[in-house]
Amino acid sequence: MLFIIRKRLFQLFIVLLVLSIFTFTLMKLAPGDPVLTILNADEMLVTEEDQAKLRSDLGFDQPLYVQYGKWMLNLAQLDLGKSYMTGKPVWDELMERLQITIELTTFALFIMISIAIPLGVLAAINAGRWPDQVSRILALIGASIPNFWLGLILIYLFTFKLQILPSSGIGSYSHIILPAFTLGFTFAVVYARLLRAGLLQSMSEDFILAGRARGLKEWRILWIHAFRAAILPVITVFGLSIGSFLGGAVVVEILFSWPGLGSLAVEAIFNRDYPVIQGYVLLTGIFVVIVNLLVDLSYYVIDPRINRKEEAL
Amino acid sequence: MKINVQMPKAIKLGIKIKNENHMIICGLSFLTVIIFITLLGPFIVPNDPLSANMSERLASPSVTYPLGTDHMGRCIFSRLVIGAQATLGITGLVVASVVMIGIPIGLVTGYIGGRIDSVIMRLVDGLLALPEFILAITIAGFLGPSLINLMISIVFVKWIGYTRVVRGIVILERNKDYVSAAKVSGSSNWKIIRRHLLPQIISPVLVLAALDIGKVILIISSLSYLGLGAQPPAPEWGAMLNDGRPYFQTVPELMIYPGLAIFFVVLSFNLIGEGLRDKLDVKRH
Amino acid sequence: MEATIEKQIKNAGDLVHTAEESLLEIEDLTITIDSVKKDLVKQIDLSIKAGEMLGLVGESGSGKSLTATALLGLLPSSLQITGGTIRLGNHQITSLSEKEMRQVRGKEIAYVSQNYQSFFTPFIKIGKQFVEVIQSHSPTKKSEAKKIVRYWLNKVNLPADRVFNSYPFQLSGGQLQRAAIACAILLRPRLIIADEPTTALDVLTGEKILDLLRGLQKELNCAILLITHDLKHVMNRSDEIAIMYGGQILERGRTCDVYQNPAHPYTRLLFQSRLQLSKEVTKELRTIYGEPGLIAEKGCPFARRCPYVFEACNEIPQIKTVSDAHWVACHAAN
Numbered sequence: 036m037l038f039i040i041r042k043r044l045f046q047l048f049i050v051l052l053v054l055s056i057f058t059f060t061l062m063k064l065a066p067g068d069p070v071l072t073i074l075n076a077d078e079m080l081v082t083e084e085d086q087a088k089l090r091s092d093l094g095f096d097q098p099l100y101v102q103y104g105k106w107m108l109n110l111a112q113l114d115l116g117k118s119y120m121t122g123k124p125v126w127d128e129l130m131e132r133l134q135i136t137i138e139l140t141t142f143a144l145f146i147m148i149s150i151a152i153p154l155g156v157l158a159a160i161n162a163g164r165w166p167d168q169v170s171r172i173l174a175l176i177g178a179s180i181p182n183f184w185l186g187l188i189l190i191y192l193f194t195f196k197l198q199i200l201p202s203s204g205i206g207s208y209s210h211i212i213l214p215a216f217t218l219g220f221t222f223a224v225v226y227a228r229l230l231r232a233g234l235l236q237s238m239s240e241d242f243i244l245a246g247r248a249r250g251l252k253e254w255r256i257l258w259i260h261a262f263r264a265a266i267l268p269v270i271t272v273f274g275l276s277i278g279s280f281l282g283g284a285v286v287v288e289i290l291f292s293w294p295g296l297g298s299l300a301v302e303a304i305f306n307r308d309y310p311v312i313q314g315y316v317l318l319t320g321i322f323v324v325i326v327n328l329l330v331d332l333s334y335y336v337i338d339p340r341i342n343r344k345e346e347a348l
Numbered sequence: 349m350k351i352n353v354q355m356p357k358a359i360k361l362g363i364k365i366k367n368e369n370h371m372i373i374c375g376l377s378f379l380t381v382i383i384f385i386t387l388l389g390p391f392i393v394p395n396d397p398l399s400a401n402m403s404e405r406l407a408s409p410s411v412t413y414p415l416g417t418d419h420m421g422r423c424i425f426s427r428l429v430i431g432a433q434a435t436l437g438i439t440g441l442v443v444a445s446v447v448m449i450g451i452p453i454g455l456v457t458g459y460i461g462g463r464i465d466s467v468i469m470r471l472v473d474g475l476l477a478l479p480e481f482i483l484a485i486t487i488a489g490f491l492g493p494s495l496i497n498l499m500i501s502i503v504f505v506k507w508i509g510y511t512r513v514v515r516g517i518v519i520l521e522r523n524k525d526y527v528s529a530a531k532v533s534g535s536s537n538w539k540i541i542r543r544h545l546l547p548q549i550i551s552p553v554l555v556l557a558a559l560d561i562g563k564v565i566l567i568i569s570s571l572s573y574l575g576l577g578a579q580p581p582a583p584e585w586g587a588m589l590n591d592g593r594p595y596f597q598t599v600p601e602l603m604i605y606p607g608l609a610i611f612f613v614v615l616s617f618n619l620i621g622e623g624l625r626d627k628l629d630v631k632r633h
Numbered sequence: 634m635e636a637t638i639e640k641q642i643k644n645a646g647d648l649v650h651t652a653e654e655s656l657l658e659i660e661d662l663t664i665t666i667d668s669v670k671k672d673l674v675k676q677i678d679l680s681i682k683a684g685e686m687l688g689l690v691g692e693s694g695s696g697k698s699l700t701a702t703a704l705l706g707l708l709p710s711s712l713q714i715t716g717g718t719i720r721l722g723n724h725q726i727t728s729l730s731e732k733e734m735r736q737v738r739g740k741e742i743a744y745v746s747q748n749y750q751s752f753f754t755p756f757i758k759i760g761k762q763f764v765e766v767i768q769s770h771s772p773t774k775k776s777e778a779k780k781i782v783r784y785w786l787n788k789v790n791l792p793a794d795r796v797f798n799s800y801p802f803q804l805s806g807g808q809l810q811r812a813a814i815a816c817a818i819l820l821r822p823r824l825i826i827a828d829e830p831t832t833a834l835d836v837l838t839g840e841k842i843l844d845l846l847r848g849l850q851k852e853l854n855c856a857i858l859l860i861t862h863d864l865k866h867v868m869n870r871s872d873e874i875a876i877m878y879g880g881q882i883l884e885r886g887r888t889c890d891v892y893q894n895p896a897h898p899y900t901r902l903l904f905q906s907r908l909q910l911s912k913e914v915t916k917e918l919r920t921i922y923g924e925p926g927l928i929a930e931k932g933c934p935f936a937r938r939c940p941y942v943f944e945a946c947n948e949i950p951q952i953k954t955v956s957d958a959h960w961v962a963c964h965a966a967n
């Protein structure tokens with residue numbers, strides 16, 4: 036257990052290092068002069084002096100490695116600089132938006148699970164029959180449909196035609212349903228297939244036959260004895276694809292005007308608000324590593340064998 | 349309630365898909381039609397996809413405009429057909445570059461191994477912690493929104509996957525007897541890579557590429573939809589969806605057609621990819 | 634608590650011992666692969682008397698496990714019972730509903746498998762799985778159930794507390810197989826099916842397990858169907874033996890009768906190879922002709938390896954009575 040936490044912390048360090056170098060390099064490579072961007076945003080008359088002053092205020096006149104070093108020092112104190120656009124500390128803006136994004140992703144995750152589990156179990160129980168085929172077709176559709184398009188169709192149906200759900204904004208549960216479903220659906224149908232495969236695999240294990248031979252009820256066999264082994268591969272893949280999930284969240288946030296991290300990032304990209312983009316990139320990196328740590332830890336809860344094996348090492 | 353362990357016999361998808369062959373055939377036939385239309389595009393489109401005609405904006409389908417016109421009075425059908433060139437062309441270019449970059453690096457790092465290999469892979473892992481899509485929008489964001497930058501960013505993100513797969517296989521094969529035997533008998537490294545390692549990686553890379561084409565199309569259209577890809581007035585499917593957004597309450601066709609186009613293209617590649625994976629028995633990565 | 638359980642055992646023993654009628658009756662059982670209509674088990678007859686042990690001997694692939702799974706009503710859906718009947722006491726197993734069958738499993742027929750490593754669900758503690766069995770068959774308080782479990786774990790010479798709180802992977806093979814046996818006798822079934830319980834264990838541990846089974850069978854007076862590919866496992870233990878080959882029963886009878894007067898060429902070869910092995914004769918000596926698993930599609934399944942084969946062997950041999958309670962299926966036998 037400690038071993039895995041150590042491993043992930045080390046990974047986190049590498050990730051932050053690589054991402055910081057990456058964004059720093061990109062920022063320096065980026066066309067356009069951020070000094071002008073900032074000054075334009077303030078809509079003042081720009082003089083050469085103003086520019087020079089700002090440049091040295093921001094430290095842009097110093098060598099690159101000094102700039103990077105300073106930036107990293109600040110980063111270590113959670114100081115990501117200030118947004119060029121709003122002038123507010125990037126960290127504060129990120130945290131504000133993070134909360135809103137977490138709301139969306141949690142709900143999407145909830146929808147995902149409540150579609151994936153029943154669908155996967157039904158497909159496995161009825162392997163080769165129509166529920167299995169339906170789930171297979173759904174998975175094919177889910178993997179092929181652009182999720183923003185799915186969102187558009189849902190908006191058309193539920194907002195314009197049926198007029199029962201709002202298409203944008205936040206505030207109530209009715210606001211969250213469409214974006215969360217859009218985000219959750221495409222993943223849910225694919226995970227349902229994984230769960231089905233996992234269940235078919237674990238249902239063919241000898242311990243299932245032995246359990247049946249002991250006269251256990253079929254629902255216990257399924258949910259208590261087979262399900263646990265079947266869910267492991269699904270969790271693994273979830274850890275691997277948390278990235279696409281977050282990527283999907285960006286598009287969905289834009290589509291439904293959901294003022295979360297993704298919207299912030301896209302706004303920042305259009306405004307060339309580099310500190311915000313950097314902050315977003317680093318935060319996402321941390322998030323991905325943390326989710327993968329949670330995935331690793333969940334193995335220990337689900338399968339006690341892993342724990343003991345490592346203790347033995 | 350008893351789970352029966354057996355393979356699904358058949359699925360019906362309009363056409364009866366019995367096994368991997370049927371999936372591949374189904375995907376290939378979709379694709380053939382699409383490619384045919386794409387290639388013939390310039391000769392069959394009834395109108396100039398770029399010429400706006402404000403007096404005919406948002407027109408319903410007619411003989412002149414088979415699928416109607418968009419908010420600027422441009423022929424939707426013509427834009428869709430010409431847009432296929434953009435989407436498929438970019439995708440083809442991107443996947444080809446990715447394969448050309450990913451395979452050699454994977455072969456070399458995997459074959460050499462040691463320090464260099466592990467440092468490169470550590471760095472790559474660090475970068476991979478960032479979701480592909482987010483990496484791509486970040487790069488596109490820093491470099492500025494344009495089609496070229498979009499392509500650069502996707503290539504930058506995607507080669508890593510191929511490097512990993514290739515490297516994994518090479519490391520597995522490297523230590524096998526036949527490679528050692530080839531080494532002992534004096535084959536050059538280059539010859540070993542070409543003769544023994546390259547053939548091993550073909551089918552996994554093929555499957556990966558087929559499945560990736562669908563994903564790349566989805567990424568391109570998403571980025572274009574966000575306004576980070578093809579810039580107006582270019583007829584790219586994702587961009588068309590973005591254009592149509594303000595009008596789709598009244599004219600949903602503006603978003604339905606490009607969306608369907610994306611869906612069917614991605615679907616055909618997924619059918620081929622999944623079919624190939626089952627057929628060539630390539631494990632999921 | 635322990636005293637009550639002991640008492641129940643004694644009483645039950647006295648009761649059953651009087652019944653001379655057979656507990657399990659398999660008649661004409663045929664198991665077919667649905668898709669290709671191929672019979673894997675062909676018209677077999679078997680019976681076990683209450684409290685006795687039947688050794689079912691046959692080489693790998695002869696259909697022993699299929700027969701066992703059919704008894705439990707757990708054949709995979711691709712296989713089907715296409716003929717014959719199975720009776721356990723007064724249950725007609727072949728016509729029970731799934732729900733009724735579930736109540737029979739574990740309570741009246743218990744099962745111990747070859748694969749001890751995968752007998753218990755790997756990520757649930759052993760004790761919990763025992764309690765689950767008890768509670769699945771009758772509503773029992775957890776504390777009560779725990780006491781019963783401890784009693785039976787002790788009975789099979791396991792450290793009850795430690796095993797109760799262990800995960801399956803924390804026990805050795807021999808311990809797991811003991812635990813499996815404890816789980817099987819937990820509800821005092823009338824029949825235990827032990828499908829090659831020792832094959833995956835080393836010889837010494839295996840012998841101990843078989844002795845344990847035999848001892849419990851005597852003490853609890855339950856019947857045991859001991860499946861094995863090794864004749865010597867059952868020679869000194871079982872009351873009756875049946876020899877299976879290619880999905881058919883070639884010979885069956887009281888163990889001593891079969892031993893003294895093996896009527897089927899295959900049985901004779903089995904005994905011969907056993908004797909030769911015990912005398913450590915040169916290894917070059919091929920004791921049974923042909924490859925194991927070489928099964929004739931038509932007629933006598935042993936025809937392709939039988940030294941006495943003749944024309945009539947193209948037909949399936951009728952079952953002949955050798956002596957009282959001793960049958961053989963061979964054209965050459967008299």
Ligand SMILES: Nc1ncnc2c1ncn2[C@@H]1O[C@H](COP(=O)(O)OP(=O)(O)O)[C@@H](O)[C@H]1O
Nearest residue numbers: 666673692693694695696697698699700709711
């Ligand atoms: N589910 C199944 N589908 C098809 N054939 C099977 C199945 N299970 C077992 N068989 C076949 O039935 C024969 C008998 O198997 P089994 O009863 O397991 O033999 P054993 O005597 O070794 O226990 C074997 O030839 C095996 O290949």
Ligand code: SF4
Nearest residue numbers: 933936939946963964
């Ligand atoms: S029936 Fe024929 S082939 Fe079969 S065992 Fe008897 S003699 Fe041999």
Ligand SMILES: [Mg+2]
Nearest residue numbers: 697698828829
């Ligand atoms: Mg067997």
